[in-house]
Amino acid sequence: MGTAKDDLLRQLEDVVQGGDFVVPPYPAAAMRLRTLIESDKFGLSQIADAAAADAALATSLLRIANSPIYRGEGPPFTTLLRAVNRLGARSVSGLALAAGVGAAACMPGPLADVKYRVWRRSITCALAAQRFGEVRGIDPDEAFLAGLLHGFGRSVAVACIEKLLVKSPQSRSLPEWLELLEPYRAPLAKRVAQLWELPAAITLALGTEQGTPTPSSTLVALADRLADAIDRGASSAELSEDPELQPAEVALLDRFVRALPGALETFIQSPEPVKKKAGAPNAVDKAQSQLPGELRQLTTKVLDLRKGDKPEQFESVALAPLGLVVTSSRPIQESCVIRLGLASVPVIESWYNVVMCAPEGKRFRVELAPFAASGDLREYLSKLWASAAPLP
16 A cells, blocks of 8 residues: 555656646746847836836845845945846846746745745756856856756646645655655756747756757756755855866855855745744654754854844854754744854854744744855854853
8 A cells, every 4th residue: 555655756746747737927027028128129227117117026126136146346226227237137037037936936835944945946056057157158147047947847846746735735854855856847847948938048958858968058957056065054165076167166156155145035035924824734844953963052142133233132042063043033934044143252243044943832943054154154163062061
């Protein structure tokens, strides 16, 4: 007799092979921009006006354009027209697609934690493909779209599974769900490209076709590999060991990784907490802890720097050799990145991955691992942990 997990796999296989799944429509606001650009009769002011017609899109575009990975060291953009002038029309069109698709990809549901992890990998892949595409002489805007859609098949697969869970409820760990999705990434990404009538160059870059890899598909495969390693907590030094990286790309890698968490924060907005949970329960099994190593007492103040000049203090709980455990009055979405300050002299500010968030009494237990931790931060946390007392 087959198990419920076996039945779910068979049902998912039937859904994908039979085409009985829904691909989200090309976001309307992004489609207006795409149509305007393809008409070849536009000015940058028209692009800005078309984007501004959708208030949510305009807010998202301005926020993304002001992330370090796009703005660089320059002053912040205060208007869409300035952002469009800096980024270019085609880049804005790609970012509009990312903003629209991301809203659909991260909808609430029993697999919300999986959705955020998958979407974050897609965004990281897109940004890496864009940045390294410039080095390889590949159109960076096409590289961004190919990198974005390369992983979007995973998002479609998650949506398929959530529908199946209505009749066949079950739970698995996050790694188990991610492993289950992988075989369906390529066929579903290909179907998305077909339904959205994307250019052939984008479809080929997705790596869904058999045959000799193209320069674009090789680039996107590298970008996805880097995105996976970053999700697993790799440092810049570890990432640079990828044999497919060219010398010029290795030189850019550290700067890219340092700018990446700020970009992820703007692309992946953590949802507002709800007072009452609705719908199916979370289908992701929570481990007791996601941080390796012995947990010890943490007495250092941990500041949540997301509120700018008025940082909120988390209640510190424990310290791992390379991670922190705090409690929060509200949930924080797993796979988001947040900037924290450790109250030393001076305050040590760094980006952290939210690797786990689970209810604990009336609060939420939040586990945090450094984002691509530098050697200095690793050394500081290691020394802090070595001097800490065991938990009572």
